[in-house]
Amino acid sequence: MRSTRPMPAPATPLNEADRIPRQFISFFFFKVDNAFRQLPVEEQAAARAEYAAVVNKYRENGTIVIPYSTIGIKSNCDFFLWRIDYKLETLQQMQVELNRTALGKYTTATYSLLSMSKKSVYVDKLNPEHDDQRALIRPGRAKFVFVYPFVKTREWYLLQPATRQGIMDEHIYVGNKYPTVKVNTTYSFG
Template sequence: MAETSAPPAERPASSYGAQPSTHGGPPVRRQIVAFSFYKILPEWKRLPADERAAHKAAFIEVFNRWNTPGEFLSLTYSTVGTRGDTDLCVWSICYSIEELNRMRAELLATPIGGYLEIPHSFLAMTKRSQYQIDREDESEGEGRGAIRPGGHKYLFVYPFWKTRPWYLLSMEERRRLMEEHIRVGLSFPRVKLNTTYSFGIDDQEFVVAFETNFPEDFLDLVQQLRETEISIYTLKDYPIFSCVRLTPEDALNRLG
């Protein structure tokens, strides 16, 4: 029997292993997190309106079919006007790289896929923080074993690298430096942080995604973080993507 393109009704826990809970609870299923940034080719904008509408509908059908509560979640964001090299972001959270691969392949197999370039794409995984973070919001409530995105209008995403000397510091010294960094973050409660890890599975070491309804708070937060002692151990923290949360329909309509 031929394999269907639809995701299976039941999915196993991540084959990459679950982290034991540090608080005596059940193991935490680690999530696969992907940010795919697409650029639409200008040739697509010159197609007849009814043909573009059919392309959008096929893309949305695949997108919606893969969204399964608690197992596979994707969100769409527009970067039209905020980046010159991308137009659309698809943020996906699931438990299997294989399923992520299949979902993205099905999106690109739709008619609009032939008109999409992918100038940026970031892959990461959730992991418990090594540092004590006294913040009871959704991004920290499970020790970063799981994230629950999408409750805010704006998303700011960037890949992140530490310098090699950072990893040679003692854990005590790293925790000391992180305390100031965390304290600054906690002073902006309207900005939600999602930190994911990419060691060995993508070029960057981390992917950080900030959600907020107040872009001015994020700007002030980043400026203050530049002034912390730990910032000297930042190797690279760009490109930065400013994204506007939209439904798939609205995000595609802003392409043309």
């Protein structure tokens, strides 16, 4: 049986000059078991130091790792790690090592968002050089970060490319009104 639904326009292949190495981006959320808080203060401090040593080891080898506290903000997690690396295996190995630490034994992963960087197919008409800046994730050192999955549905991809670009033009226009807010968009399918 043949579908009567319109097919989305095919993606434009990238030129060789447009090929930029992709980064893997991981937002990994953790809940700390209350039993950890019952440990002696010295044991808690040693466990945190061991955990931090693993994080710092990966930082020294080029992995970007930024911890954020969610205590008092989200009830299902206490902190998350924003991690960026060119190899997925590096992020996996780091998690294995974190899980083996004393603190890791008291943490449960409550949520994980995994994505990759890529050059956007949408043109930023207000700031054309912005496109190159968005191809790789370069996080700032902001006190706060907002992480949310944004789902583009099948209906989105059935829109004509010009219609999608128009919607994105409005999104980009609004974003440019707030230059102190840094937007990092990454991509995940599945």
